[in-house]
Amino acid sequence: MSKRQSAKHKLDRRMGENIWGRPKSPVNKREYGPGQHGQRRKGKVSDYGIQLKAKQKLKGYYGEVTEKQFKRSYTDAAAMKGDTSQNLIGLLERxxxxxxxxxxxxxxxxxxxxxxxxxxxxxxxxxxxxxxxxxxxxxxxxxxxxxxxxxxxxxxxxxxxxxxxxxxxxxxxxxxxxxxVPTLDEVPYPVKMEPNLVVEFYSR
Structure with a gap:
């Protein structure tokens, strides 16, 4: 069993989104990130940064699964026939x-x-x-x-x-x-998930 190393609501604030759709999420009150530097003006994010955020958001949504487990899901999805991003969502929902x-x-x-x-x-x-x-x-x-x-x-x-x-x-x-096994558009995510960016992150 993986152990969550930080408070789950910090993930909401780090992502800037209420990723589980919970009414108690601090994002509902404070949209800036946690910590003393959370309110700093953010600069332009690189393609790598965008892909990393998409990966962290999707990984975090499923309970902050370990990186090893998450990457294995990607590897299995890439080995399957069809669209890798759709396969990844299907494996996570299973x-x-x-x-x-x-x-x-x-x-x-x-x-x-x-x-x-x-x-x-x-x-x-x-x-x-x-x-x-x-x-x-x-x-x-x-x-x-x-x-x-x-x-x-x-x-x-x-x-x-x-x-x-x-x-x-x-x-x-x-x-x-x-x-x-559902497709991406059938999964009731409270926020937009972009598994295509996760695929790009791992296939670099």
Whole structure:
């Protein structure tokens, strides 16, 4: 399990965007970056800087996955047929913690990873504690009995700020099915993601 090294809201401010669409994001109040130099006037950003920001934003959105895991997703996407940027999004959305988050079993992707790592999630009836596991279309993801009574899970299911996408089918409050791998325009990102720039970053 990767460990988040900094407060997640600092990522919002560093990117200058509310990347998870959360109402408590400090970007809603302060659009400048964190730290004593956050309000400095920014100069022109290089192509490399633009690509790096796109990578950091996409990587951060999925819970600040490790660089090793993220680059492996890119490598796998590049080896697949079709558009690499679309393949990358598809692979990221197949992560178990991402599906748990999409199904509104957890209020944040960080909480979704914790649910998985603590053994509260089952895939096709079998307990799985690997957040980076890639699910296949048709896989059923269910909440364990204890998890169904957690305040965190009940909070997530009451959130009005995000909807469950069409590629995740819900059956009751504790079962979801990953129906298909989505395309970029189907993923409900609160901000614009640019996986094409991520591809350019890694293929330099």
């Amino acid at each position: 992560r178990l913690d991402a599906i748990v988050y999409r199904a509104k079993f957890a209020p944040t992707v960080f909480a979704a990873r914790q649910l998985v790592s603590h053994g509260h999630i089952r895939v096709n009836g079998v307990k799985c504690n690997i957040a980076s596991r890639r699910c296949a279309p048709g896989d059923e993801i269910t909440l364990g009995t204890k998890a169904q009574e957690m305040a965190l899970v009940m909070e997530a299911q009451s959130l009005a700020e995000r909807d469950i996408p069409e590629y995740v089918a819900i059956d009751g409050t504790a079962k979801a099915t990953f129906t298909r």
